[in-house]
Amino acid sequence: MIKYHPLEDVLDIYIENLDLKHKTVRDYKLLLKRYIYYLKSRNIRYAKRSDIITYRDSMWEEDLSATTIQKQMVIIRNFYKWIRINRKFYHFEEIYEHDVSEGLKGAKIEKNYKKEALTLAEAQALIELSKSKVGTMFGLRNYAILLLMLTTGLRTIEVARAKRRDLSTIDKHDVLYVQGKGKDGSDMFVKISKPVKDVIQEYLFLRSDKNKYLFITNHQKETVKPITTDTIRYSLKRLMDEAQVSSPKVTVHSLRHTCATLSLQTGGSLEATQQLLRHANIETTLIYAHHLNRIKDDTVDRISNYLFQEKEEEEC
Incomplete structure (x- = not known):
């Protein structure tokens, strides 16, 4: 497990610059810390698009609500977008010039998808x-x-x-x-x-x-x-x-x-x-x-039986 992640210092600067309500800022910080811990625990120093998708899927596995997952993904996208826009000003690493989260959807899979x-x-x-x-x-x-x-x-x-x-x-x-x-x-x-x-x-x-x-x-x-x-x-x-x-x-x-x-x-x-x-x-x-x-429900079977029965009667 990575002891220190490069996004940790970036997160501190990001949180300081958020012009939002105190509760919203706190939520952002907690959710982004959760995401960074996920990366650290899997030795992912620089996340790829596939890593964020895997993280999103892991939240489905934990049975988190669609609303929670959507909120988490929006926050992650906003975070990476802010890093890309402010990279030169804060001298962030060049790898953040590309936003790996751009266009990712939070609730791409319907909530019923894994109900089987x-x-x-x-x-x-x-x-x-x-x-x-x-x-x-x-x-x-x-x-x-x-x-x-x-x-x-x-x-x-x-x-x-x-x-x-x-x-x-x-x-x-x-x-x-x-x-x-x-x-x-x-x-x-x-x-x-x-x-x-x-x-x-x-x-x-x-x-x-x-x-x-x-x-x-x-x-x-x-x-x-x-x-x-x-x-x-x-x-x-x-x-x-x-x-x-x-x-x-x-x-x-x-x-x-x-x-x-x-x-x-x-x-x-x-x-x-x-x-x-x-x-x-x-x-x-x-x-x-x-x-x-x-x-x-046998509705489909009843309709099918009726249709084919009618067809057989016509052929006779």
């Missing part, structure tokens, strides 16, 4: 494949994460933030406290089924480290860092590819959508599914119900 879920057969095939790899620590860890995400609908960021102490019991039910999207503390919880809890406990039992996080990347040396969202996505994406359930519209985040879909298909109410996924607005949960209703 795995079928029951695909989910079961993925589970079986992952289970066959539990002979290693990485395999066992990935199996535990897969089961946790499929049964609770946790986001990758929520899995990465989970700590050992977040495992608890409420009224004899196993639960995991969750640090939700945009939250600073673990203020919500999800119930964990016994099969999932058993796999997590087996994984923790075999670990010899004292790391406070529930899942980690390196099991060979002592570390205080949690597993990263990139590692989770990479590990599970490899499983999905091997199980042949991956496609442009099926990503690791589809595990969350699969959980929601299975909840509704097995008789769960909209309210119960909303609580499971911790949606602030039930309108978000309704997306899954509408999708299922459209799949079950």
Whole structure:
């Protein structure tokens, strides 16, 4: 990871020159720091257009709203545009003469784009494949994460933030406290089924480290860092590819959508599914119900049958 990024000093100058409300300036600073940290964590000193696109796509994976992503991309474009215009005055590096963000769209993909879920057969095939790899620590860890995400609908960021102490019991039910999207503390919880809890406990039992996080990347040396969202996505994406359930519209985040879909298909109410996924607005949960209703709708079949039936009668 890069310790210092050239955009950090540029950001300080940019923020000083913003003639906006205090809250807006603060938002700009926080969002641009988030972007710069992303570049630093991936050792990207000078971002290319493709790097910004990948960053935008990573926000979709974190289930950020279209509004948030659009806002972030507008701020990034404004930042790079300002750098290009003021490069000579502030003696910024020559590489910033070209604006790599120009023309990039924030909400190019529709919000429903990645709402596709795995079928029951695909989910079961993925589970079986992952289970066959539990002979290693990485395999066992990935199996535990897969089961946790499929049964609770946790986001990758929520899995990465989970700590050992977040495992608890409420009224004899196993639960995991969750640090939700945009939250600073673990203020919500999800119930964990016994099969999932058993796999997590087996994984923790075999670990010899004292790391406070529930899942980690390196099991060979002592570390205080949690597993990263990139590692989770990479590990599970490899499983999905091997199980042949991956496609442009099926990503690791589809595990969350699969959980929601299975909840509704097995008789769960909209309210119960909303609580499971911790949606602030039930309108978000309704997306899954509408999708299922459209799949079950036989209107197209009825029209097709009627048309072809009429054609057959005419030919007779």
